[in-house]
Amino acid sequence: MNGLNGLQDGVSEESTGILRALKSRNYRLFFFGQSVSLIGTWMQQVAMSWLVYRLTGSALLLGTIGFCSQAPTFVVAPIAGVLADRWNRRRLLMLTQSFAMLQAFLLAFFVFHGSIQVWHLVVLSLWLGTVNGVDIPVRQSFVVEMVEEKRLLANAIALNSSMVNGARLIGPSIAGLVISVAGEGVCFLINGLSYLAVLTSIFLMRLKAAPPRAAARSFLHELKEGFGYALSFMPIRTILLLVSLMSLTGMPYAVLMPVFARDVLHGGAHTFGFLMAAAGVGSFAGTVYLASRKSVIGLGRIIALSCGLFGVGIACFSQSRNFWLSLLALLFSGYGAMTQVASCNTILQTIVEDDKRGRVMSLFTMSFMGMAPFGSLFAGAIASRVGAPVTVLIGGISCVCGAILFALRLPVFREQVLPIYREKDILP
Template sequence: MSTGSGADSAPAPPATDPTPVKQTMFSSLRVRNYRLFAIGQVVSNTGTWMQRIAQDWLVLSLTGSASAVGITIALQFLPMLLFGLYGGVLADRLPKRRLLLATQAAMGATGVALAVLTLSGQVQVWHVYLTAFLLGLVTVVDNPARQTFVAEMVGPDQLRNAVSLNSANFQSARLVGPAVAGVLITAVGSGYAFLFNGLSFLAPIAGLLLMRPAEFHRIDRAPRGKGQLREGLRYVAGKPELIWPIVLVGFIGTFGFNFPIWLAAFVDDVFHADAGTYGLLNTLMAAGSLAGALLAARRGSSRLRMLVGAAILFGFLEVVTAFAPTFWIFALMMVPIGMFGLTVNVTANSSVQLATDPLMRGRVMSLFMMVFTGGTPFGAPLVGWVTDTYGPRIGFAAGGAVAMLAAAAVGLMLARAGGLRLSVGWHHGHPQVRFVPRAELAPAA
């Protein structure tokens, strides 16, 4: 079994403090390498959110079609569906810091290229399609490498906390990015948002270069060999605690997370507003997501029943919000939707990583991300068509209903795999719904 060599792989975990760090909301930030990583990511994530808002609004401006926005999103995530598992194999084999230096530079280049096209007045919708597809190709490798690199920086004791803070980092940027993008688009156009995104990748590149490789935790790297894709799939298929959470995030990612389509359509067709309102809705959702991420960082465990419950509530809230009678009710509902959506994402991510052998983590997480984002090439055009044909309210409600039903079905499958059954009864005068061992009698009324 190869353990790798070179500047990115240390012979042993850092010996500066053998005592496990106490778990607090921000405990993983005490690790210098992770702190550098987090600072770089919050800058680049802000740029990423600016580009997402500007890209969606630019496509809508060029075409006037929610379906075209869906096609753009589909093209960005299509490479993950086609090649996602290969990215996981590379993440398991290669030094992750070097890999991330290459992918972050390439992602910055796509932002600069789109900025040049837009600022020169030459941009056409196919340029946006092509840029989205190229960005998706780079993400195939970047995503599993970035997800699994966290374990090398913080070690197993702080992994759950660091995964939650990664999401909090992303959502903090989401608070700022859409608002700034809305102002920039209104004032000077989309091009400067793309330019900021391209330049923002200098921050994570600098953070990676400033890290101390000797302080990385030792993670064995998978040797080169045949059949590693099939090995990863067999590994996941044999573990219900992996396969069912991945199935659930697949349904939710495909049908429940198409917010660029729905929010753009609501702003344009229902509320007749502008890019600033689109940015506001994204910012409110980010506020809820940030709260969900920080609460997840504070929790000490990631239970599968929490995953299923949060997913059911997430889908239910989407259905209710779809028929909100006024703009401000609709806008305020973005907060709990963001909170429960993020809880689903963080709980699934951390529970899958912690249940996976480190040698398999790159392939398992690439499958996780492939299913979560790879369904978008199918879901986004379909949701876009439903939204265009039947209206934003029906499109939004349909996505939420699929997410809610999928969560209920997965909950029943996990209960069956764990030898549990649903028990409905009364406890101290209150109705109670819970899963109990099959041999346990239901509580008496």
């Protein structure tokens, strides 16, 4: 704990640097614990994809596993949103992280035992998808409890994204090396152990007592209220639609990455790891840029530009047959993807009403994580017919079209968002 206190001294209240949200003790604990856990998560994700392709050699099964690991989110997330607005979010997080840890240990057991089969991967992917469907909206809405100052919320969200992408930079690189030396099982074991870090950090937090909540109405009423609130307000509705388009058509490029690594670029596990890491470098750069911004003003324009950049990046990657050009394209696509998602997250967290935060963030989770499995399934099916390069190219073009449509709506978007910024006193 002395190291954490020392960091707090370095991140003073007057700090305007990219780490200013770390002056909050609770957020600082979460940042370090989650950073360790996410490295393990990315190692498992790479190991899972490589294991599936090694066992089956099927792009369709890659898409199927991707579908199973995320499809439950589409169904579970709205329910989790209501729970996040009703129940203790810290306890919910402790529960979800424990179930995710158990899933990783079971994967490791089956691989070490030599009995791993594709149906094991399907069932355990469904398990993890269900857990994540609850965990993600709860974790997103929990940020506001860890960071008490509203002006630091945007920085904290950007740092959250930097955690994901710092881990995305480190995890796949380590996974590629570990897989080639010791096999996929070690990656699963490391991931299971890494959950101890985030569980410890959540346990050590000192949170203020939550304000008394209004009397809960029926579950279905609150679920319907959340949907109605989000879809009737143009800025929230527009963001959710753009993120859904990106997840459905663009993000499945990552599911097809083993195909590009082995069949298009004629590499192995190392190539796969470097491709994933290149996208991680770009994503990390995007989150550092967002963390360095002092205001939420201008994020709408950034969303449009970054979505277009992501589309162009994956379109170029789909047509590249050179390893270094592929890395460069993935750098830009990673930057665009995470800048867009983090900016959308920041605006939503900023403008949403506090008593509906969990439900709105659950819809964001549906749009980002819940739509992705359908994209993975479709991408796997299309790639088995026309090839992975054509499939990813179609996704890139779709994202560019979405960016143009969003840009055309920006004037109305700003007109409705600025009054909320003024009311909450979060403008510089």
